[in-house]
Amino acid sequence: MKQTVAFSKNAVNVFFHILTGCNLHCRHCYINPEQHGTQTLPIDLIEKWLGLFAARAKEANVIFLGGEPTLHPELSQAVRAARRLGYRSITVDTNGYLFNDFLDRVSPEEIDAVSFSLDGPTAAINDTIRGEGCFDRCVSGIRQAVARGFSTSLIYTVSRENLHALKEMPALLDELGVERFFIQVIGIRGKSASGEFVGSQLSREEWTRVVPAVAKKAAESGRVVSYPKVFLEPGEVFECAGNVAENYFIFPNGRVYRCPLCEDFPIHGMQIHEGHLVRRSKINEEDLFSLQIPEGCVMNKLVQPDNLEYDKEGRPLYRIACCLLKEELRP
Numbered sequence: 001m002k003q004t005v006a007f008s009k010n011a012v013n014v015f016f017h018i019l020t021g022c023n024l025h026c027r028h029c030y031i032n033p034e035q036h037g038t039q040t041l042p043i044d045l046i047e048k049w050l051g052l053f054a055a056r057a058k059e060a061n062v063i064f065l066g067g068e069p070t071l072h073p074e075l076s077q078a079v080r081a082a083r084r085l086g087y088r089s090i091t092v093d094t095n096g097y098l099f100n101d102f103l104d105r106v107s108p109e110e111i112d113a114v115s116f117s118l119d120g121p122t123a124a125i126n127d128t129i130r131g132e133g134c135f136d137r138c139v140s141g142i143r144q145a146v147a148r149g150f151s152t153s154l155i156y157t158v159s160r161e162n163l164h165a166l167k168e169m170p171a172l173l174d175e176l177g178v179e180r181f182f183i184q185v186i187g188i189r190g191k192s193a194s195g196e197f198v199g200s201q202l203s204r205e206e207w208t209r210v211v212p213a214v215a216k217k218a219a220e221s222g223r224v225v226s227y228p229k230v231f232l233e234p235g236e237v238f239e240c241a242g243n244v245a246e247n248y249f250i251f252p253n254g255r256v257y258r259c260p261l262c263e264d265f266p267i268h269g270m271q272i273h274e275g276h277l278v279r280r281s282k283i284n285e286e287d288l289f290s291l292q293i294p295e296g297c298v299m300n301k302l303v304q305p306d307n308l309e310y311d312k313e314g315r316p317l318y319r320i321a322c323c324l325l326k327e328e329l330r331p
């Protein structure tokens with residue numbers, strides 16, 4: 001099976017938002033135009049910025065995303081530039097609309113995975129979150145990609161609105177022929193933080209009752225499944241990906257974050273400035289990575305603490321894992 005993004009220790013992932021524009025208005029969208037800008041990067045800058053990370057390219061997985069990256073008319077050229085630079089794997093994350101005849105403009109040999117975002121096994125569930133008509137378009141996009149021989153994955157963002165339907169996903173993945181399944185937990189940022197998705201975070205009981213069992217079931221039919229542990233058991237090691245992996249979240253305004261939970265704030269650790277990748281002076285997100293708190297992830301406690309529980313003495317009942325270090329089930 002081809003390589004794609006790796007949510008593991010020592011992984012190098014370059015999440016490249018080549019634009020922030022999108023045709024959809026998902027209620028949980030994490031794009032924050034005030035912080036991430038509204039630009040579409042021209043292809044020459046995309047190629048230059050890919051080159052800034054080329055020293056690590058042989059170990060790095062690049063993920064093109066947006067907004068909706070297929071709205072960029074030169075996405076296929078960006079894919080080829082990443083290939084030329086020697087990136088270890090190339091993935092395109094899409095909402096499934098596949099604009100600009102994207103699948104006609106790249107071949108399955110040039111791209112390691114086309115990754116589709118779908119948040120429900122039916123239109124009734126998915127479209128309540130992502131918008132009317134979007135389930136049918138996304139499923140049709142997956143079918144086209146599979147029929148043409150592309151390796152495909154599906155990302156399901158779990159919130160209180162769609163947890164109950166997660167168990168129906170393995171059958172849909174089987175029917176569609178999707179090779180990988182990424183389950184991710186809702187992050188309270190962008191629109192979710194501004195109140196459009198109130199009460200969407202899950203409790204430990206809700207998460208652990210449903211998610212690991214569905215992940216196991218989805219892996220049984222021969223696919224790789226990745227899901228975040230979220231709630232660590234006593235004795236399990238907490239690690240911050242900021243210390244043990246290299247993840248870069250690049251935005252078209254030049255901000256480069258190491259942690260996605262920081263993206264609503266101007267605390268990015270790096271910046272692309274006049275063609276150079278520069279470290280920003282303190283204080284920034286990187287100062288948070290070494291902090292040890294009894295709740296585990298520092299940013300979780302700061303921006304989305306509703307998933308925490310405490311005993312009568314005020315001690316946390318568990319620690320929250322890093323959202324970038326996930327469990328992986330292989331067939």
Ligand code: SF4
Pocket residue numbers: 022023024025026028029030031066067068095130
């Ligand atoms: S979540 Fe993705 S598909 Fe949905 S509006 Fe935001 S950028 Fe577009």
Ligand code: SF4
Pocket residue numbers: 239240241242258259260261288289296297298299300321322323324
């Ligand atoms: S999510 Fe938490 S643990 Fe993971 S990189 Fe960010 S601050 Fe570190």
